[in-house]
Amino acid sequence: MADDSQFYTGLxxxxxxLLASAPPDPAPYERFAxxxxGPALExxxxxxxxxLDLIEAGLEVDGLDSSADMLDRCQVAATRRRLGNVNLHLGDMADFDLGRTYRSVYVAGASITLLPDDDSIGAALACTARHLGEGGRAMVPFWIPPADADVGRVIEAEVNDDPGTMLRCTMVEIERDEATRNHAxxxxxxxxxxxxxxxxxxRWWNVHWLTVDDAVALAAHAGFAEVQARSLGGxxxxxxxxxxxxxxxx
Ligand SMILES: C[S@@+](CC[C@H](N)C(=O)[O-])C[C@H]1O[C@@H](n2cnc3c(N)ncnc32)[C@H](O)[C@@H]1O
Structure with missing residues (x-):
């Protein structure tokens, strides 16, 4: 598993x-699933x-993530929302075998670009293909981070159930390499x-970006019969x- 997958632990x-700028809109993922x-995998x-919004809306969705801390928080949130036990798998999206297939597999947001290189993104797309039954579909967003990121930017917020305690995130430094398509x-x-x-x-938060052409080529190689790259408007x-x-x- 890539070391970067352990970025989301502890603090x-x-x-x-708390500090996420925009939580993902559930609507497109709900429509897709x-x-x-049939069963879906996020x-x-x-x-x-x-x-959890999709599960609350009555859909059957399993989750996979490489951070045990994030999965623990997910189950706590599910319990708080009275959704019971969620099917959560601790694993690497570039190397997983859940022993079953789904009708839909999706990533909510461009988290696939947290994988360190083209090979591991290709491996994640191949694992995705293997977990889809005949006629199954996948939805995988990508992004290219802007070069002019805001060094010194601070985001902070008060912890909901702990007044007086703030959590703060500061962007300290950026390293970008256009040749390797890495933005840290x-x-x-x-x-x-x-x-x-x-x-x-x-901690270094690393994004490995792909162009539309790169992503389409990796998906075709990963075993999908149909590959389309779409803009936000469809x-x-x-x-x-x-x-x-x-x-x-x-
Ligand atoms: C930006 S968060 C997105 C979480 C959630 N989808 C959301 O939007 O609130 C990225 C997630 O990707 C997970 N992640 C990073 N690398 C991973 C990998 N190789 N395999 C599985 N999950 C990974 C992290 O643990 C983290 O929970």
Whole structure:
């Protein structure tokens, strides 16, 4: 498993949902899983957004993530929402075998670009294909991070059930390599109680981006019969798109 998959542990897992700029809109994933008309799998489900919304809407969805801390938080959230025990799998999206197939597999957001290189993204697409039955479909978003990221940007918020405790994330440094298509952000996470920093960790958050052409080629090689790259509005994605979704069918 790539080391990067352990970014979301400890203080970072605790801060993730609180500091997330925009939680994923469940609507497109719900429509996608509903159309599949059978069990769905969310890869990199993290602490449950949007998977728990889909389960609440009556869909059968399993989750897979490489962070035990994120999965623990997901089950706690499910219990709080009275959704019972969720089928959660601890594993690497580039190397998993759940011993069954699904009608739909999706990633909510571009978490596949957290894998370190083309080979591991190709392996994740091949695992996805193997977990789809005949006629099954996958939906996998990609993004290319902007080069002019905001070094020094701070995001902070008060912990919901602990007034006076703030969690804070600061963008410390960016390293970007256009040749290898790697964009790394050094992030500093802090717990601040009554103005004092009581805990801090610094971690590199690494994105390996693909162009539309790269992603389509990897998906075709991974064993999908149908491969389309679409823009947010659903039309075919231009080759220079910085946000696009692969729609894949076995
Ligand atoms: C940006 S979070 C997204 C979580 C959730 N989908 C959401 O939007 O709230 C990325 C998730 O990807 C997971 N992840 C990173 N690398 C992974 C890997 N190789 N295999 C499985 N999950 C991975 C992390 O543990 C984390 O929970």
């Amino acid at each position: 970072v897992a605790e801060a993730y949902a 509903r159309r599949g008309n 890869l990199a489900c993290g602490d449950g957004k949007p998977m 952000s050094l992030l500093r996470y802090e717990r601040v109680i009554a103005g004092d920093v009581t805990e801090a960790v610094e 039309e075919p994605a231009p080759l220079d798109a910085t946000l696009f979704t692969l729609r894949l069918a076995r």
